[in-house]
Amino acid sequence: MDSSHPKLNSSTANSSPFTKHISRQERHRQKTQQQGVPVVRLLLVWGFLFVAMGGLAYRLYRLQVVEANQLQRMAKAQQSTSMQPYVPRRSIVDSQGNVLATDRLTYTLFVHPRYFEATKEITDPTDYIARELSAILGDITPAQLKEKFKEKESGIKLATGLNESQAVRIGSLRMGGVDLEKQYSRYYPQDEMAADVVGYVDGEHQGQAGLELSQREILEREVETYAIRRTGKGVVLPDSLPDNLLQSNDWQVQLTIDMRLQRAARELLKAQVAQQKAKRGTVLVMDAQDGAILAMVNEPTFNPNEYYKAKVEYFKNWSVSDLYEPGSTFKPVIVALAMNEGVLKPEDRINDSGSVRVGPWTISNASKSGAGMINITQVLRYSSNVAMVAIARRLKPERYYELLQGVGLDSRTGIDLPGEAASYLKPRQSFMDDPIEQATTSFGQGLSLTPIKLLQLNAMLANGGKLVTPHVVKGLVDARNHLHWQPDHPVKQVVKPEVAHSVVQMMESVVSGDGGTGKAALIPGYRVGGKTGTAQKAGPRGGYLANAKITSFVSILPVDNPRYVVVAIIDEPKGANAYGGTVAAPVVKNVMEALIAIKGIPPSQPQ
Structure with a gap:
């Protein structure tokens, strides 16, 4: 029986109408499947994009319309600041031009014992710093300094009114935990010679006696406040600085005293x-x-x-x-x-x-x-x-x-x-x-x-x-x-x-x-x-x-x-x-x- 059925070779099978019909359906189905996947994805992508664009548009509307004034104020506050430069008190001179009172740069010395560090050469930094500072300050012994170092771990004020020479010597120590703060102080070159007339200013730079008290209006110069711009990191933009920022007349208060x-x-x-x-x-x-x-x-x-x-x-x-x-x-x-x-x-x-x-x-x-x-x-x-x-x-x-x-x-x-x-x-x-x-x-x-x-x-x-x-x-x-x-x-x-x-x-x-x-x-x-x-x-x-x-x-x-x-x-x-x-x-x-x-x-x- 088997021999009575004709054998189908590959070419015959491929060319049969039934086989062709099946192949077309399969191809159509596969094509339909292949075309259906991108459409869904495309719809999803476009849907997401439309939602995102809508959100961005809404956010943009909020930023540019609803919150515009508030954001402008915040930006201005962040990008600009007011600055009041330090202007020294006027100097006081006698009738011959000898200086009786003037402002000068001085330094305040702080130490932070927790940051004292030993090196190969310095095994005991506390003792080393105490000895060096004692030699520079002159009015306190190393033992006294060591006791002060025990007061707290950081922020110990040791001295005020240090001059430039002392500051340079302290800076040359190059030791961690030693800090100098710049400030201006009043200096009287004639010491007590004119004290009854000139008076003095206190630690807050306020006159407390003599001319320093009674003539405060002419001794204290007018200080203007300037608005300047800065970057987001706080760096001042040079082009925002006014031309007359550091300009101040050099007038001095002259006395009749000789x-x-x-x-x-x-x-x-x-x-x-x-x-x-x-x-x-x-x-x-x-x-x-x-x-x-x-x-x-x-x-x-x-x-x-x-x-x-x-x-x-x-x-x-x-x-x-x-x-x-x-x-x-x-x-x-x-x-x-x-x-x-x-x-x-x-x-x-x-x-x-x-x-x-x-x-x-x-x-x-x-x-x-x-x-x-x-x-x-x-x-x-x-x-x-x-x-x-x-x-x-x-x-x-x-x-x-x-x-x-x-x-x-x-x-x-x-x-x-x-x-x-x-x-x-x-x-x-x-x-x-x-x-x-x-x-x-x-x-x-x-x-x-x-x-x-x-x-x-x-x-x-x-x-x-x-x-x-x-x-x-x-x-x-x-x-x-x-x-x-x-x-x-x-x-x-x-x-x-x-x-x-x-x-x-x-x-x-x-x-x-x-x-x-x-x-x-x-x-x-x-x-x-x-x-x-x-x-x-x-x-x-x-x-x-x-x-x-x-x-x-x-x-x-x-x-x-x-x-x-x-x-x-x-x-x-x-x-x-x-x-x-x-x-x-x-x-x-x-x-x-x-x-x-x-x-x-x-x-x-x-x-």
């Missing part, structure tokens, strides 16, 4: 205070023509570079802040006021009996004796209290009080230093009703003033009767000493020029006349006017202290062409022979000699 005279006055005062074992002292020198202070020194004083080591009371300039009874140095002022009123003439003679009764009180001369009939020049020469009471009685009480107010005996001088005290005058009614007040005021008791006020009143006599404003600030100058600004100072005419000149000539006899109390201030070849003062010190609860007095001397130089006024006050000198003529006058003489040499004052013409 450091040559200031230094001489301080050394002389310091020596006298020590010799007399006094509580304190002050020396003031003024140009009477305009009120410029050429020297102002107090003793004891402080070093502004190390203000934290000084007693707090030294920061107060007592020549402007403390009141005292001037005693006989006030007598020339009363004489000038009486002459200006026309109730007294230079040729008038007054009987000095040695004592005078005022109500229940008896007023005597310091010598306890009288000089008889004396003229006004002799009244000042012998410093007669009795004669001064007689002069005061020539003035009507009400007018007398007005005259005292007219020369500022109840106000301040207006000096450009902080803490000035106003002079004290008894209330009007008390003064007018009580004759003893009128009497004691005539010889400088019963009223109080500051040393700077006494200087101003005597300058009034020297300059022809004008009440000028004492001041230490000359103005703002540039590096070439060109003056760009100067303050205005009021001037008030209170005494006729001829009266003031007459009183100055009378004061000359105090120094050069027979029996004058100020002979210790005599300078050969120069006409010097002066007045001594030895006053009892008022007690805190009224009355006067038994064993305390304040000695003073005021001088005018030269009498033939009055220009300069010098005041010296020594508070509570010890010893039996402690008077204005023996304690204060010698200091004034030496200061005047220095003034003559510095200013080149020629000898007086022979009379």
